[in-house]
């Protein structure tokens with residue numbers, strides 16, 4: 001089974017990422033601002049997760065639709081942030097072509113698939129559902145910092161006793177993927193994410209039909225630089 005089907009769809013995910021709920025108070029307004037669409041825009045929050053960023057898109061006056069693969073996340077979203085939601089896979093979005101003004105893809109939610117074709121397919125689907133001139137916001141982890149901080153080889157386990165889990169991250173130089181193993185509530189989880197270079201991100205965006213690609217290196221919109229922790233791309237549908 002693909003790792004992303006099970007790993008996000010487990011109550012332990014909410015334990016491991018509990019701090020992201022508080023982070024949303026800063027990330028939400030900032031990322032919604034960087035999307036930079038006028039009020040009334042139809043925005044697809046893909047993937048929406050449990051909806052932690054939803055109120056901040058709504059606060060900008062957007063009409064927001066959420067989609068995610070995880071039934072557990074969607075259930076929590078429905079309870080905490082009622083909204084139009086759909087269960088979906090990035091590779092075949094259940095939205096009409098050219099139906100959206102914006103796609104909001106936050107928190108390193110690209111690169112999950114094993115093949116380059118599938119990862120490109122996700123961007124092609126984002127482009128398909130956007131109207132001409134529509135905007136994609138793609139919020140990624142900065143690859144160069146990640147490479148520098150995450151060890152190659154076997155890595156070592158870090159303990160997060162207050163949060164209740166252990167974590168070991170390793171960087172696979174050949175496959176250019178970060179593998180993050182976690183032990184939580186007696187279970188093991190393993191994320192395996194392709195972390196592209198800036199050139200690869202731009203190449204894929206162009207191949208998927210985007211133009212006018214700009215990037216910044218942080219939530220405050222600071223200029224992009226290789227060692228920025230976040231690489232946040234804004235791209236316009238051709």
Ligand SMILES: C[S@@+](CC[C@H](N)C(=O)[O-])C[C@H]1O[C@@H](n2cnc3c(N)ncnc32)[C@H](O)[C@@H]1O
Pocket residue numbers: 004005008009046047048049050051052053067068069070073088089090091105106107108109112
């Ligand atoms: C890191 S979370 C980000 C969620 C949200 N954007 C946020 O910032 O809270 C990644 C999300 O992607 C979803 N996901 C993973 N694989 C997916 C796929 N193939 N299609 C659609 N959603 C997927 C997971 O269920 C999870 O909710």
